[in-house]
Structures are given as structure tokens and as C-alpha cells.
Amino acid sequence: MIRPLNHIPDSCAVAIVGAGPSGLSAAIELKRLGVNDVHVIERESAAGGIPRHCGHPPFGMREFNRIYKGPTYAKKLVAQALANNVALHLDTTVVSLGRNGLLHLSSPHGSAELLAERVILCTGVRETPRSARLVSGQRPLGIVTTGALQSMVYLYDKRPFRMPVIVGSELVSFSALLTCRHAGIKPVSMIEANDRPTAWNLSRLLPLASGTQLRLNSSIQRILGRVRVEGVEVIDRNGTVSTESCDGIIFSGRFVPESTLARLSHLDVDPDSQGPVIDNFGRCSDPAYLAAGNLLRAVETAGWCWQEGRRVASTVHRSLEGQLPDSGEYIRVIANHPIIKYVLPQRLSINEGSMHSDTHPVQHHQLQLRVSSTAKGVLSIVSGERTILMKRINTLPERRILVNLPSSTRDMVDDTIRIDFNPS
Amino acid sequence: MAVRPLVADIYDVIVVGAGVVGCAVARKLTLEGARVIILEKGLDILDGASKANSALLHTGFDAPPGSIEQRCIADGYHEFLKIRQQLNLPLIDCGALVIAWNEDEHDKLESIIDKSHANGVTNTRIVSAREVSQMEPDICTGAIAAVQVPGESIIDPWNTPFAYLLQALSNGARAERNCEVTGGEFDGIHWVIDSSCGRVTGKCVINCAGLFGDELNNRLIDEPLFNIRPRKGQFVVYDKSAAKLIRSILLPVPGERTKGVVVCRTIFGNLLVGPTAEEQQSRVDVSVDKSILNQLTKRGEQIVPALSGHSVTATYAGIRPATDSKDYHINSKTDLHYISVGGIRSTGLSAALGIANLVFDHYSKLGEPLDPLDPPDRINWPQINSISEYDKRDWQCDDNGGIVCHCELVTQREIAAAMTGPLAVRSLDGLKRRTRVTMGRCQGFYCTARLCELTAGQFDRPLCVSSDT
Numbered sequence: 085m086i087r088p089l090n091h092i093p094d095s096c097a098v099a100i101v102g103a104g105p106s107g108l109s110a111a112i113e114l115k116r117l118g119v120n121d122v123h124v125i126e127r128e129s130a131a132g133g134i135p136r137h138c139g140h141p142p143f144g145m146r147e148f149n150r151i152y153k154g155p156t157y158a159k160k161l162v163a164q165a166l167a168n169n170v171a172l173h174l175d176t177t178v179v180s181l182g183r184n185g186l187l188h189l190s191s192p193h194g195s196a197e198l199l200a201e202r203v204i205l206c207t208g209v210r211e212t213p214r215s216a217r218l219v220s221g222q223r224p225l226g227i228v229t230t231g232a233l234q235s236m237v238y239l240y241d242k243r244p245f246r247m248p249v250i251v252g253s254e255l256v257s258f259s260a261l262l263t264c265r266h267a268g269i270k271p272v273s274m275i276e277a278n279d280r281p282t283a284w285n286l287s288r289l290l291p292l293a294s295g296t297q298l299r300l301n302s303s304i305q306r307i308l309g310r311v312r313v314e315g316v317e318v319i320d321r322n323g324t325v326s327t328e329s330c331d332g333i334i335f336s337g338r339f340v341p342e343s344t345l346a347r348l349s350h351l352d353v354d355p356d357s358q359g360p361v362i363d364n365f366g367r368c369s370d371p372a373y374l375a376a377g378n379l380l381r382a383v384e385t386a387g388w389c390w391q392e393g394r395r396v397a398s399t400v401h402r403s404l405e406g407q408l409p410d411s412g413e414y415i416r417v418i419a420n421h422p423i424i425k426y427v428l429p430q431r432l433s434i435n436e437g438s439m440h441s442d443t444h445p446v447q448h449h450q451l452q453l454r455v456s457s458t459a460k461g462v463l464s465i466v467s468g469e470r471t472i473l474m475k476r477i478n479t480l481p482e483r484r485i486l487v488n489l490p491s492s493t494r495d496m497v498d499d500t501i502r503i504d505f506n507p508s
Numbered sequence: 509m510a511v512r513p514l515v516a517d518i519y520d521v522i523v524v525g526a527g528v529v530g531c532a533v534a535r536k537l538t539l540e541g542a543r544v545i546i547l548e549k550g551l552d553i554l555d556g557a558s559k560a561n562s563a564l565l566h567t568g569f570d571a572p573p574g575s576i577e578q579r580c581i582a583d584g585y586h587e588f589l590k591i592r593q594q595l596n597l598p599l600i601d602c603g604a605l606v607i608a609w610n611e612d613e614h615d616k617l618e619s620i621i622d623k624s625h626a627n628g629v630t631n632t633r634i635v636s637a638r639e640v641s642q643m644e645p646d647i648c649t650g651a652i653a654a655v656q657v658p659g660e661s662i663i664d665p666w667n668t669p670f671a672y673l674l675q676a677l678s679n680g681a682r683a684e685r686n687c688e689v690t691g692g693e694f695d696g697i698h699w700v701i702d703s704s705c706g707r708v709t710g711k712c713v714i715n716c717a718g719l720f721g722d723e724l725n726n727r728l729i730d731e732p733l734f735n736i737r738p739r740k741g742q743f744v745v746y747d748k749s750a751a752k753l754i755r756s757i758l759l760p761v762p763g764e765r766t767k768g769v770v771v772c773r774t775i776f777g778n779l780l781v782g783p784t785a786e787e788q789q790s791r792v793d794v795s796v797d798k799s800i801l802n803q804l805t806k807r808g809e810q811i812v813p814a815l816s817g818h819s820v821t822a823t824y825a826g827i828r829p830a831t832d833s834k835d836y837h838i839n840s841k842t843d844l845h846y847i848s849v850g851g852i853r854s855t856g857l858s859a860a861l862g863i864a865n866l867v868f869d870h871y872s873k874l875g876e877p878l879d880p881l882d883p884p885d886r887i888n889w890p891q892i893n894s895i896s897e898y899d900k901r902d903w904q905c906d907d908n909g910g911i912v913c914h915c916e917l918v919t920q921r922e923i924a925a926a927m928t929g930p931l932a933v934r935s936l937d938g939l940k941r942r943t944r945v946t947m948g949r950c951q952g953f954y955c956t957a958r959l960c961e962l963t964a965g966q967f968d969r970p971l972c973v974s975s976d977t
Contacts, residue, residue, distance in 0.1 A: 127914055128954075175910045179903070179917065190903040190917070192910035213951035215822045218744075218801040222794055223824070225936065225969060228956060235957035242960045242972035310792065311969065340819070344915070344949065347749040355817045 092173055092189065092196055097121035098400055099187055099200035101178045101345070104133020105386040106377025107206030108161045108170075109147070109393030110400070115168040117401040123198070124170055125189065127177040131165070132158025133208060135386050137234035140262045146387035155238065157386065181205075181349035185372035202372060202400050205360065206393065207345060209378040211256070212338035214307075221307030224314070226332035230260040233334055237267045245332025249316055250274040250296070251304060253281035254337035254482065256383075258290055264334075265294055272330050273297040275304060275318060282337070282482055307333065339382030346375075356419060357381040357426035363414055363433040364448045364489070365403070366396040371411040374400060381426055381452065384484065395448075409433055415496055417451065420466070421505035425481075427453040432501075434493045451487040453503065455479060461507035463487060468497040519545045519682075519710035520876060522701055524689050524724060526550075527558035528665075528860045529852050530716035531673040532584075534681050536864035537714075537871065539887060541878035544681040545710065546673065547703055549688035551968060552938030553673060553931065554666055557718045558856065559941065560743070560794065560826025562770055562783060563665035564757060565599065566858040569624035569632055569657050570606075570767075576836045576866070578627055581855050583862030585659070588668075591861075594889045595671040597664065598775055598896035604660035604757035605640060607651045607811075613761035614652045620761070621655060632657050646753040646814050660757050664775045664896065665857055666941035670931065671892045672860070677930045678888040679881060685934065686968075689717075692728050694844050711876060712845040714867060719791040719829045721850035734837045734850045738791050739830040741783025741854075743823065744804045747949050748897070750779040750818035758811060767854070769807050776916070776944055777897025778821060781808035783854075785828075794825040821915075821949045828853045838863065840870040847871065893922060895944055912962065913955045915948020920962070927966055935967055 098114055100107045103126035114122045130136060135143055138154030145151060148160060165172065176191040185200040211229040226245045228236075236242040246269055250260050253276040264271050274291050279300050281288060291298045301321040308315040308327070315329045341359040352361040352369040359380045366374045376396040377389035402408050414431040429448045451465075458480050465473040465487065472495050475487050487503075523534045526548035534546045550556065565588060568581030592599060608614040617634055624632040633656055635643070640651045677683060687705035692713070701708045717724040722732035751773045760768035771781050781804050801823050809815045831837060831851035836859075840847045847870050849863060856863075881887050893902065895918075902908045902919045909920030926933045926942040933939045936946075936959075945959060946952040952959075960972040 127911065129910075177903070177911045177914060177917070190908075190911060192908060192920075194906040194908070195904045210950050210953045213953065215951050216820045216949075218796075218798050218805075218820065218823060220796060220798045222796075225971065229951075229953045231953045232956040235954075236960055236972055240957045240961050240972075242957065244956075244960075244972045305798075306795070342950075344747075344749070347747075 092123065092176070092198060094197070095199040096123050097200070097404060098123070098202045098204065099185070099198055100124045100204045100206055101187070102126065102133070102206035102208055102377075103131035103162075103172060104206060104208050104377065104389070105135065105161060106389040106393035107133070107204070108165045109390040110204050110206065110376060110397040111170040112165050112168050113394045113397035114401060115170060117397065119401055119404065122170055123200075124165070124172050125176050125178050125187070126172065126174050129175050131162045131172055131174065134231065137231070137238040138259055139234070139238045139266055140259060143386055147390050178345060181345050181351065181373065183350060183370060200372075201404060202374060204396055204400060205346065205368070205373060205375040205379055206377045207342045207379045209339040209382045210342050211336065212340055214333070214335050217335065217338070219304055219307060222310050224307065224309040224312050226313035227307070228332070228334055230256050230263070230334055230336045233260060234263050237263050243267055243269060245269065245313070247272050247330055248332030248334050249328060249330045250334045250336055252276065252336040252338065253283055253298070255283045256339070257336040258283055260334045260336045261290060261294060261296065271296045271334070273299050273328060275299050275302050277301070277303045304333070339378070341379045341382055343379060354426065354428070354430050357428055357430075359428070361430040362428060363411060363431040364429045365399045365408055365411075365433060366429075366448065367411050367433070380428055381454070415493065416500040418500055418502050419453070420502035423455045423457060423459050423505055424503055425454045425456045427451055427503050432489070432493065449489055451489060451503070453485045453487070454483065455481055455485070457481050459505065459507065461505055464504045464506070466502045466504050467495060470495060470497060472496070472501070517543070518698065519543050519708065520878070521545070521712050521714060521871070522547065522699060522708055522710035523714045523716055525556070525716040525718055526553035526673060526683065526685070527556055527716060527718045528554065528669040528856050529718070529849055529863055531669040531676070532860035532864040533714055533716055533849070533867050534676040535672040536861075536868050538676040538679045538681040539881050540868055541880040544676060545708060546676070546681065546683045547687045547689055547701070547708065548683065548685045549704070551686055551935040552933055552941070553683070553685065554669055554941060555937070556720075557827055557829050558665070558669060559937070560741070560824050561665055561854065561857055562743075562772070562780065563663060563774055564770070564772065564858065565661040565663045566855055567629045567657060567659040568627055568855075568858070569629040570620060570762060571627060571855070572834065573623060573626040575834075576838055577855060577859065580836065580859035580862035580866055582628055583865055584859040585862070587861035587865070588663070595675065596891045596894055597668055597671055598894045598899050600662040600773065600775060600898060602662060602756055602773070603656060603658040604759050605635070605644065606655040606657065606759045606761055607640065608653050608761055609650055610652065616761050617653060617655050624655075624657065629657065629659065631659065644754055644756060644758070647758065647812055648810060662757065662773060662775050663857070664894075667892050667895065668857065669860065670942065671890070674890045674892070674931060675888065678890050683931065689724060689727070694846070699845065712847070712871065712874060715846070715848040715850070718852070719827060721829065721848065725848055729841060729844055729846055733839055733848050734831040736791065736850070737830045737832065738788050739828045739853075740786040740788050740794070740825050741828060742786075742796050742800050742804065742825045743780055743782030744801055744808065744820055745774070745822040745824070746779040746781070746808070746815060746818050747821045748777045750815055751777050753779065753812050753814050769804065771808055771811050775896045775898070779815070779818075781805065783826070791827060794827060796823045796825050819949065822947060822951070836863070838866055838870070840873065842874060845874055893925065895922070912958055913945040913948060915950050916944040918943045918945045923962055927963070935969060936963070936971060939963070
């Protein structure tokens, strides 16, 4: 059933696109700060985002000081938003972004426009499906991503298969494993290209406990079956090919930001992070737009996104009061080593030499970056010939790396700063 | 065991195969007054060769002059333009550039112009490198010159033949799907066709069985007439954000063997790179191959360098029903009241309406009188729901039930409409072709679960099973 929609006005102070952890936390925080005219636009029939269908812990430590399963956590966040009188518009899709905050919307009732003084984009992430991974084989039924599987199992009580293989070993891959277990689905194996699970090493135990074989140094060479999945050809590091029987495949992880709206609009998109380009205040290349949460990069926990939502709310609040510096002049941040997968914010807006102070608390006072393979060495921030900051790292891929930004641009002699890496 | 007749009626025409050619033939003969039944072995129409192609409407500028293929493409092209607005079929009138990237190719451009003129396509012309880069600023700078073919266009590869068949049905034809022809006899007056869904009697059989055309000929008239040599073509589809990089259809100068890799937009607002041309034995194996797909993305990025910053939305492969010889095989066996249409390769989508006209010429020679559906006001023209990215879509209209597939902006009303009516979809593939549901960048991450619910009980091969089964 379509729920009755709250009336969507022609204009508002702040529109938030997406009602996941970052969008909801931004809305709640804006209300707390006294910004009243806040509208959250959500294309699904229920608010809460991805945690709605992650039927396992741990969610909520940062937000509620307790540990919940995803659906309970999502309900808590939504309840908090409603208690703060946040206007939630469900079943409503933002179809395109116009200049200066003009949103084109579609709902079951038709299309509309909404002009917002500020728009916060919180559209989250999705996994990379089979097609974008260019996997060989036909297109039988039974190939899903974790997200699709979880919404089938937890939202609709459906099963797409009985004995699939899981591709990947990120955190979400283990989430897929738990979902299968919950649904009575028995994964035959978990296939990972590297020599250790991408998640944490102890996670090796989980597949074992579930009767699922963990196949490291392996990847899918071909999907077998024409109508339904009948098996996969797995190739290991030595080039040995074996056939694994299964009736489905879960392509898990390899998250990418759901940045379609930004890509199809006038906003700049960073080819490295695949999210919109933002400055240290979270502003996009059109300062009417700000962004937070996993849209910025793949992929962080719900709690991290929640925190980003809160921070962006406070910069939006300040910007509505005219307290943010212009976004006109900025310093570009450039990753200068191929091992660096992305770095954000991509721009530092400057204000009389000061990047953040008590009067200008910023969304991002740290650079966030990740590396694409195991990295041991020294990261340095370089401006011109001058090294501003050095940080020793020893990290696995897909781990968050934070580097504190200097509080002043005094040492930045150039209009760009580079992030270098010297392995040791 | 006695075979139960599917229907008691005697049809004028039994069309075997509901690919693009079968759909167009069924339409033409129906509109000419014949009582037509079309039998399709797939769960849905367009389940064989017609399910995957480049989705282009060709003028036939480069077809072999004097060939049946050239004649059918030229006729089909004009016929499409004549009827498309009455059926509400979308078209992008963007033209093509045949680009020469080296001197050898440059030398061939004059002959391409000559050939196009011989084929009646007289508005082609050679454009300079400078003009090419003005027209297509995002393509790589290595182009030497090009032939501009203004008439080449982009169309909807699935709703177009669907519209042909729907018009046939709304004017009295009948369609049976999941209905494989297993044999048949001609008694001098009537054909009695045995099929997996019963016995059908008719006065004439038209073989439009595509990849299985030679097998069907063998089964019904004891000679194959041609031999199918399946030739696979793989494609890579980029996300909608890439479509803004080009305007024209970018064609290579054809080599000795194949037409080469095309880069073009699709009617759905994506960008497509393909096809390959790979001989294979199987008539059903539409596997894609990672190394070939990588070659295609590389080729795409050579021509449009900025493609490297865009993501791949989908990959697919189709099989052309090629034969030993280059031209189409359209033959009639007058004494057997039998017409065979075979070897309709890549150009079938463009040529279908022309092929249908030619088939009707053959049919007319059988001497079976028909009472045409003239005057024109007796003909029903069903309107197709256009899902072109460049037309107004259902999500912009009132009471659409809400968007189900967020990537392709498919509404619940569109899905419900595809699952009702005389050609209600019976499979996920059919639903995809009609609505594009799950065919976007997330490939079902967001909507598969909802689709399981919306399609529950409707498909022979369900998307998911309930927890209690």
C-alpha cells in the first residue's frame, strides 16, 4: 500500500535526500539546532536505509550507547526523527538536481519541484553487481548482491536460492553469511581473491562454523547454467580450475557510492572516491549542495555515517546564518601515490588563512583516505616543496586512515596539496 | 494419444517464431486481412536472436547493393518512419559517423559514399576531422575524416517488435507462447502443425524461426534451405552518465569480415559499445567473456577517452542467425504453401517491416484471396508506452503507483501493465525487455526483493521462493 504523503512544499530551508543513518541524523541535529523547515525525501516505502535489512548486530554504539540489530537500530533512528518532528516523505524519489538547490521529485501521485536553500545529499552506497565486474558466463536466475538478498529475506521473507556461493570476504560478505544462516540457506563456499579475508582474520571461523568452505586465493572464472545458476568455475592462484556446484551467487561488497544524482547533475564527481567532490565544510561544487555519509566514499559503518550527518547539520545551520566562508577560493587535495585509493575532502576552503576555529567548526577537520593494498610506510602532506605533516601507517586495504589537517593554511604555499606515500 | 487441437479454426497463416521478423510478418498479414496465428517456443516473444542487438535503425547505406537485405532495410526503414508515430514508437534521429582512424580507412570513404548513393541514401557526405571534432568534442582526436549518414537512428529494440505483434493481435491475430512446433504435414490444402501446446491447422506456414530456421525447414519440408552458423556478439553498456559524451552513432569503417565495433547511445539513455563477431556451435549460449568485455571497454575508451571515468551498467551477448552466404534467405515453396525467412542477421530490426512486405508479396503469389482491413479506419493502432529516456515517462505522470526500479525509473503501474493484456510477460527477461526493470546500474540491488513480491505467482520460473516452500 502507498502511504499517504506529507504535503511537499514548493520551497524549504533544508532538503535531505535519503533517510538512512546520515540523512536521519542530519535531520535530527538540524531540528535540535532550531532549523525547523527540514524535509527528508526517501524513495523507499520505509525510512532507515540499509540497516533496515541487516538483521544482525552491532549497530548503535555511537548513537545510543547500546548494541542493536540493524532493523531495531533503524526503527530507533526513525522514531527519534519523528519525535523531533522531522518531515519524512516516503515513496518519493529525487529524480534530478538543479542549480541552486532545485530538486525534481517523483512520487506515486506524479512529479513536483522543490526549491531548497540547502540540500544535503545522503544517498549512501550499493554493491558492485555481476555486470560491472565483467564476469564471464550466461545470465541465469539466482545472482544477487547482499543488499538484494537481505531485502528479500528480511523485508519480504523470500529466498532466491538454497546453496549459493558468496563472492568476497568483506564485512558485508559475513553479513551475507549471517543472513543465509537466518534464512536457512546454506552457502557452499566463500570465494576470496586475496590470501586472507578482507574483513578481520578471526572471521575465518565464521564460515567454518556454518559449514561453508573459505576459498582464499580464488576467484570466479565463469558462471555455469543458462536458466538458473548450476555452478561456478573457480580458478586459484596457480591457475587450477575447479567446478563448484551451487544454485546461486552472492556478489558481496565492492561498494560504490550511489552518486548517480550527482553524476547526472552539474556537480563535480571525484573519479577516485566516486562520490561528489566536497570541501572541508562538506559543500559540493555548487555550495547549495552538501553531502554526508557513504555517498562520500565506500564504505563506512552506520555509526560513522551518523556522525557525519550530525556534523554536516551544524555546518548547514551555520551556512544558513551566513557564518561560513565563501566556497570560491580553495586548495585542491590530490592523492599523489597509486596506492592511495581516495582522499577526502577534495578541496579545502580557506578563510583568512584559517580553516577551522571556534567560529568555523568544519565538517571535516581530518583527511579521510584508504589504500588499495597493504601499506607500510609514511604518508606526508606536501605543499609545493614543503612537507606540512607526516604520518606513519601500517595498514590493510579497506581500513579507514585519518590524517589531522593543520588548523591554518599559512604553510600552504600552493593552490594544491599532495598526499604522498613512501613505503618502508 | 490423440492430439487435442489448440483451436478449431483454420488459420490463413501460421507464423512460427515471434522474434522481430515474426512479429512484423504477423502484423503485415493481419493488416492485409489474413487470419494469423503466431507460435513462439520461448516463454516470451523476442527470446532468441531478437533479444540482443545494437538497437539501431539503419538506412541500409552500406548494405550490398542489389541484395535482398538492402531492399528490405531500405523499405523497412521508410515503413518504420511512416508508422512509428501512430504506434508511439520512440526514435533518436541522431545520424551516424563512419570514422576513418587511419589512411587505409580514409581511402575507403569515397567508396562508402558511392555505395550509399547506389543504395538510394543520397544525403551522405564526407566530413573533415575538424567537423568531426566539432560534432563530437569528446571523441579521441585521431579521426582523419568521416562519412556522415544523417538518417541512421536509435530505436527501442524490444517495444518496437512488441508493438508490431500487439497491433496484429488488436486486429484479430492470435499468439501462443511456450509453444514449440514439433512437426507438421501439408495435405495439399491445409497444413496441420503439431506443437507443444496443441494442433493448429492453417493454409500456409511462414518460418520465422531465426536461429532454428534450418531445423524447422528440415522438420516441415525435409530440406534445410540454408544452414545457420551462429555468430555471437558481445556488448558492454555504460551508465547513463556516459550518454552525454557522444551524440552520433560512431561506426568504424567496415573491414573485410565484420562491421566492427559501434559506439552509440541507446534509447534508454545509456552508452553501448559492441558487438564482437564470434563464430560458435551453440544457438543458445549467450555467455559473455571477461577478456572480450575488457577488450570492448578498451576499444570504447580508445574512441571516447572519457569513458574510463564511467561505470559499466550491463554486459550482454546476442547470437546472429548468420548462414553460409551473406544475403537473407527468403524463399517460398508455392506448391507447399510454405514461406521460409532465414539468415536475418544484425540488420533484422531495421529490415523487419521490409521483410514483412516482401513476405506478403510471396504470399500473394499463392493465390489465396484476402479481404484487406481497408479502409484505414478499420485498423486499430495500439499506443505503446514509450520508455525512452528522451520522452515523457510514466514517473512524471499522476497516479503511477510509485517508482519500483530506481535506476531505470520504472513505476509500479508500468510493471502492472506489462503483466496484463494479451502479451502479458511471463518471465523476468520478458519484464526486463518491456519495462527495463533491474537493467540499470544497480542490477537489482534495490528492487529485486520488491519485484519478487510484485511478480509472485505470475512467472513459470519465479524470482524467489517463499520461506515455507
